[in-house]
Amino acid sequence: MDADELRRAIWRMAHEILERNRATAELIVIGLQTGGVDLAERLAAALGEIEGTAPLVGTLDVAFYRDDIGLRPVLPEAPTEIPDDLTNKVVVLVDDVLYTGRTIRAALDALHDFGRPRAVQLAVMIDRGHRELPIRPDFVGKNLPTRRDEAVDVTPDGVDLGEIQRGER
Amino acid sequence: MSRQHLLTIDDLGADGIEELLDLTDSFVEVSERRIPKVPVLRGKTVAWLFYEDSTRTRLSFETAARRLSADTMNFSVSSSSVNKGESVLDTVQTIEAMGVDAIVVRHGSAGVPRQITGWVDASVINAGDGWHAHPTQALLDCYTLRQHRGNIDGLRIAIVGDIKHSRVARSNVAAFTAMGADVTLVAPRTLLPPAVGLWPVEVTHSLDDVLAHVDVVYLLRMQLERQAQALVPSLREYTAEYGLTASRFARLDPDALIMHPGPMNRGVEIAADVPESPQAVVTNQVRNGVAVRMSVLFRLLGSEVDPRQLVEESFSG
Numbered sequence: 001m002d003a004d005e006l007r008r009a010i011w012r013m014a015h016e017i018l019e020r021n022r023a024t025a026e027l028i029v030i031g032l033q034t035g036g037v038d039l040a041e042r043l044a045a046a047l048g049e050i051e052g053t054a055p056l057v058g059t060l061d062v063a064f065y066r067d068d069i070g071l072r073p074v075l076p077e078a079p080t081e082i083p084d085d086l087t088n089k090v091v092v093l094v095d096d097v098l099y100t101g102r103t104i105r106a107a108l109d110a111l112h113d114f115g116r117p118r119a120v121q122l123a124v125m126i127d128r129g130h131r132e133l134p135i136r137p138d139f140v141g142k143n144l145p146t147r148r149d150e151a152v153d154v155t156p157d158g159v160d161l162g163e164i165q166r167g168e169r
Numbered sequence: 170m171s172r173q174h175l176l177t178i179d180d181l182g183a184d185g186i187e188e189l190l191d192l193t194d195s196f197v198e199v200s201e202r203r204i205p206k207v208p209v210l211r212g213k214t215v216a217w218l219f220y221e222d223s224t225r226t227r228l229s230f231e232t233a234a235r236r237l238s239a240d241t242m243n244f245s246v247s248s249s250s251v252n253k254g255e256s257v258l259d260t261v262q263t264i265e266a267m268g269v270d271a272i273v274v275r276h277g278s279a280g281v282p283r284q285i286t287g288w289v290d291a292s293v294i295n296a297g298d299g300w301h302a303h304p305t306q307a308l309l310d311c312y313t314l315r316q317h318r319g320n321i322d323g324l325r326i327a328i329v330g331d332i333k334h335s336r337v338a339r340s341n342v343a344a345f346t347a348m349g350a351d352v353t354l355v356a357p358r359t360l361l362p363p364a365v366g367l368w369p370v371e372v373t374h375s376l377d378d379v380l381a382h383v384d385v386v387y388l389l390r391m392q393l394e395r396q397a398q399a400l401v402p403s404l405r406e407y408t409a410e411y412g413l414t415a416s417r418f419a420r421l422d423p424d425a426l427i428m429h430p431g432p433m434n435r436g437v438e439i440a441a442d443v444p445e446s447p448q449a450v451v452t453n454q455v456r457n458g459v460a461v462r463m464s465v466l467f468r469l470l471g472s473e474v475d476p477r478q479l480v481e482e483s484f485s486g
Contacts, residue, residue: 064199064207076195085203113204 001142001159006125009141010039013123014046016139020121021090024048027055028089028117032062032107033078035096035154039125043094056083060093065106086115092139096154098124101135126159128152173469174286174293177302178343186344189464190312196463199236200456209471210239213270217243218261219296220276225431226296226305229455230273233462239470242269257281258288265289270470274298292469300334306430307340309461311348313454314385317426322349327379329355329411330389330438331400333362337430338389342370353379355411359400376411380420387428388413391438408437415440426450 001009021027024047031040037059048054063076093107104122111117125141130148146152146161153160178186199207215234217227227243234241244264257276264272271292274282279301286293297303314321326345332338332354345352346369353371354361365372373379380386391407401407408414413427418440421427427439427449435441444451 061195063195064209076192079194080198109208113202113206115203 003157006141006154006156006158009125010042011046013139013141014043014050017043017047017092017121017123018050020138024051024053024055026088026090026118027092028058028082028084028086029055029092029094030058030060030082030111032060032093032095032103033080036094037078038156039096039123039154040094043092043123055092058082060107060110062103062106062110065109067102067106080110082114086111086117088118089115091117091120092123093120094123096124097126097128097152098122098135098137098140099128099130099152101131101133104135105133125154126152174282174295175304175465175469176283176286176293176295178304178307178340178347181304183347186308186311186347189308189461189468190315192464192468193308193312193457193460196236196460196467197457199463200460206236206238208238209467210234210237212240213470214240214242214268215271215273215466215470216264216267216269216291217241218246218264218272218274219244220246220274220281221297223275223297225455226275226458227273229458230294230296230305230462230466232459233466236459237463237466237471239270239466242267257285261285261289265291271466294465294469297336299336301336301339303336303340304344305458305462305465306337307344308465309454309458310341310387310428310430311344312457312461313428313450314426316453316457317450318384321345324350324384325353325382326350326385326387327353327355327376327383328387328389329376329413330391331360331395332356332365332389333360334392334395335389341387342368346370353383355379357401357407357410360395376413376417380417381422383425384422385426385428386413386421388433388438390430390432391434393434404437412437413439413443415443418443418446421448423448428454431455 029040029044031037040057044054044057059079059081061076061078061080091111111120121138123139124137127137127140127143128146151162199205219227231241261272269291271294273294273296274285275296276298279299282293282295282298295302295304311321318324328338328341342352353373355373355376357374395401396404425448427443429439429451431451433439433444443449
């Protein structure tokens with residue numbers, strides 16, 4: 001996927017989000033630290049251009065909610081900034097890559113500490129499969145079948161698939 | 170896996186302090202949430218072993234542990250077997266047999282927390298030992314300074330009062346100088362430690378001399394019993410020479426910060442209404458104390474893996 005395809009995917013996802021939710025006023029777009037933050041901003045900007053008013057944008061770091069504490073280092077990566085009480089809002093969680101689903105599970109736990117959203121929807125740029133939990137995205141940029149030993153890298157320039165180097169997990 | 174402990178500021182070094190302060194930003198954010206609680210220490214148990222009374226430090230640690238979802242266990246020395254003559258060794262082994270992951274210790278004798286590390290597998294956190302060290306106080310003071318000044322490096326800090334009997338002063342000298350501050354101790358000869366010449370600080374006996382040239386005035390609590398020990402002629406004389414009186418406060422730089430570890434003796438080391446001035450950040454120190462202790466507990470218990478061995482992961486789960 002190159003930068004153009006990425007941009008088109010963001011616009012398509014923005015249209016899909018609006019088809020499903022109609023108005024941006026009750027939407028809050030929340031990017032997961034760190035990969036989802038840039039995508040969340042681009043998605044919110046696209047929503048704003050289509051509808052006239054952009055939704056609120058936030059960021060969420062799920063380090064404190066992960067289920068692999070003790071298995072690997074868990075350190076906060078970047079700030080959590082939730083712009084408003086989430087009660088009765090529709091939250092669109094945004095991440096770059098959906099893999100095992102464990103990050104999303106942690107994010108759902110974290111969201112509850114900020115209120116009770118009316119609904120939570122999930123937008124990911126890449127769904128690479130290999131789910132370990134019953135979690136499914138609502139909006140997908142691209143389905144990309146992968147092996148577990150491959151690494152998916154999403155940048156503003158596009159999406160790359162590479163081998164995981166030794167020493168990484 | 171060998172457990173990690175927090176015994177002194179020197180064990181941490183500048184990098185360790187910096188790392189904990191960075192981590193504290195995250196816990197300040199958690200503390201401001203609608204539900205200020207995260208599940209990182211679920212299933213971990215933290216025990217308090219306080220041989221000296223301390224409501225503030227214990228409540229601060231307890232709030233920190235609860236915000237991280239840890240279970241807490243209070244071994245109250247005054248109402249327990251210690252009064253019946255139980256040794257520290259027997260007490261900590263009893264606590265450990267109940268299954269604890271960390272023991273937070275305060276003791277009147279220097280070195281007790283370090284001694285305990287040799288007896289148990291749990292992490293030991295020093296919450297004050299004798300005149301020796303009080304590392305979490307120094308960390309929260311560093312965090313407060315960083316919050317108000319952005320950087321500790323180059324700040325001119327005067328620590329005023331009973332340096333000799335103060336673990337807060339010792340830990341703060343270690344932390345402030347490690348972070349690059351210029352520290353001046355201000356005290357009468359009787360309240361300075363004999364080996365102060367070896368410390369990386371300036372020493373003066375006159376508060377008036379330094380008042381106009383400092384960015385921070387850090388006042389220590391004047392223990393009332395020092396008068397009985399004849400270390401100061403009288404509290405009134407101490408206040409006249411070393412108290413931050415209204416007239417001294419007026420001579421401070423308008424941007425200078427006033428700090429105090431609490432509890433304050435208003436009218437002795439600090440004039441009654443100075444703590445209400447916007448320059449006094451005493452309540453911020455208390456607030457930051459919870460977040461700093463969260464980061465210490467999290468750092469010691471939250472991950473079995475040393476974060477310094479952190480490998481960059483190139484994909485997200």
